[in-house]
Amino acid sequence: MSEYNPASIEPKWQKFWSENKTFKTDDTDKSKPKYYVLDMFPYPSGAGLHVGHPEGYTATDIIARYKRMNGFNVLHPMGWDAFGLPAEQYAVKTGTHPKITTERNIEGFRRQLQALGFSYDWDREVNTTDPAYFKWTQWIFLKLYEKGLAYQADVPVNWCPELGTVLANEEVIDGKSEVGGFPVVRKPMRQWMLKITAYAERLLNDLEMLDWPESIKEMQRNWIGKSTGADISFSLVGIDNKTIDVFTTRPDTLFGATYMVLSPEHPLVEELTTSEQKNEVEAYIEKAALKSDLDRTDLNKDKTGVFTGGFAINPATGNQIPVWVADYVLMSYGTGAIMAVPGHDERDWEFAKKFGIEIVEVIEGGDINAEAFTGDGVCVNSSNSEVSLDDLSVSDAKKTIINWLEEKGIGSGSINYKLRDWLFSRQRYWGEPFPIIHTEDGPKPLPTSELPIELPEVKQYKPSGTGESPLATIEEWVQTTDPETGKPARRETNTMPQWAGSCWYYLRYIDPDYTLGPVDPEKEKYWMPVDLYVGGAEHAVLHLLYARFWHKVLYDCGVVSTPEPFMKLVNQGMILGEMEFTAFKNTAGDYVDAREIDENTEVESVKLTEDQVEKKGDRFVLKGTDTGIDARSFKMSKSRGNVINPDDVVEKYGADALRLYEMFMGPLEQVKPWSMSGVEGVNRFLKRVYRTFIDDKTGKLHDAVKEAEPSKAQLKALHETIKKVSEDIDGFRFNTAISALMIFNNEAMRWDVRPVSIMKDFLLILNPFAPHLAEELWQALGNEQTMSYEKWPVFEAKYLVADEMTYAVQVNGKVRGQITVSMDDHKNKDVVLGLAKAEPSVRRYLDAGTLIKEIFVPGKIVNLVVKG
């Protein structure tokens, strides 16, 4: 008795691949075309791998193995994004050095990944916390600094008292920290910034050359947020040498600007405020400063503001217009001041209504008494002695008014971006130190010969609490000397954010031991750009935008040869937990329909098993009742207790089954719920494949598998499968590729003779999906070498040709019968229609009415239109 036993097969082949360095990438052979297939490297957490990781990793592994067999030189590496908050928080709690935690976690991750049989070149492993790695992260920072793209600024930052650190905008969700969900407040601090805004236009334009999902490109476009309009200067009443400068996308509505608004932080507020208004304005500003970002952008969009008492002059109308302070204008966008056109801007309209400010119509087409009109129309009430916009369309009016503004020297066409500069420092221990010292003359970059700047040992990892990092408490590290002048200096105590290391790791894989720069320029030219990059959609904007930014900077420095790093991007969809059924009981203990529950209803949730429920119409109900229940799957989380551990799956069903199931679940990009019985399903398939080759009574090769001339039907089955699997891998449709493999095996199992030539090709196309089993059976067929570099079978159309084909025959668009036509006649209209009309099941419909039209699509269908 010998059954399919992944527990013995899989470690055997993992050992073989590792000992023989089967997947070591050869850099010297540049005759082959290259293919660089990259995974988003993981943060090695203490919790280990979850089933979401192997989803993308299996997809790329299939591609990597497929490309190798198709003659490509494949670069398929793996590494660790190992700086980050969790290790540091653990250190704060336990005193364990993050380095130790990180090493332990990496060990775990590596073991888990290797147990899944991924064909990584493990000799290229990188680790962002390795000084030999972050030396070059620091080196790249110096490049940024050199180019004037890194600067210090006092910026209101997201200060999280609980974490004792500052967070990036992206790490703040709904006014709370992404990690831990702690409250975040605004606090001005001296910070390192990266001038990503200088690259806004290129980051936007170059999206067009990328083969990325349109949705991701759109998200990046929205994030960059380009808008076209004009800058306009408004002179002030009683203050001669200053103006309020605004950015507007609607210069065409200038005649309708009836007031202005300054953000509470705007530098001109103080000067404009009259003594009568002083108390009120100061109180308002103080209140606004205390508000967190959450409060300021709260769902509650009720406008607040106060009049400064000051006036500006609308350059178009010459009217004096009041200047207000309101927190609906943000200091961080544009100039921090706006011209308000209540007739044609919803926010201004709302504000003007509330405070009784004049609303003027300057674009025809709406009812400005009822609401702001933001649509297209024709200008009205828009002329003075020098310029008239009346009767012009919005777009013509924009051009005309900008010309006028430029002539007068009080404005010009202008472009603005939502994208802000990147807040690049963190007050943490576990990150890359900045290669910067502070001297009497200000911040100064250290020479590259000093790199890497390593982290000192500290006694405690707690943030200093003042907002400075724990590094600030290590006097002997902070105190240093300027290597150039020998004068005393202080080290920068901030560290870089986790994004830094992940911004360029794909370059380091190309030559992880290179000592003369981040990457060997020769090898870079061969391997870049990354041909395929697979990862989660959660990195749609930030990681991918930051990495693109760094890459462009390196491109400008001549370090890399391509303007974009990642040519094709695929996002895998999240894997949810198993479907859960939940019923609800009210306080009296009676079941209530799920549809009747809103957030005010007090209910108790009751978990149900699958056999306690049934489907009624389009909803699920308690079996035998009419009580609707909730049926859905949830994101896996510890608290919900629905996390699937890949180790358990491997132990029970094997790595090949896990790989296969993750790919069989559905389209890669889609969100899909986990189902353990689905794993059993693919496991059964693998067992059947095993039995197709191996006689389970003897454990030897099955008698049916032998050298023999394949039949026509066998060749057809094989080549159909080769075609389908090849096309589906190319199109990332792994689920349907697996289905084709199943169909083939179901058929092959029934053959009394399974010719070796046929079965070999089947193993070759199975290999990318279930490599352990494929190698095992390949060996059982008498092969001694790994199959990883065998040539991928070529599909030949000649084997697919059938002798006859079946046409569906429709009457009035409904299928009423089928006819079989020989291949010789299948395009012969008379023959096909004759057979169709003679078919008894069709005949009846013809007899019942009059045939008025015959539709014949060769190779597809027959449709007869009958009337009466």
Add this chain to the structure above:
RNA sequence: GCCGCUGUGGUGGAAUUGGUAGACACGUUGGACUUAAAAUCCAAUGGAGCUUAAAACUCCGUGCCGGUUCGAGUCCGGCCAGCGGUACCA
């Protein structure tokens, strides 16, 4: 609110350019093997109707309403629901 994606059996999902909806799996039911179970194998399985039963047949069916077409899951218009992103960006 705005932008994007997705709605197909009891479940996950298939279905080239519009051409036999439900491939492949899961689950369920029945059967075979077995002392029994597991494993394995075979068969049935969208819903409703008709029929003693079977075969055959009929009607309905891809979120909803309408349209184009000989023919629509697929194309067009209008909705609804779920998910993701974003949110006073001037």
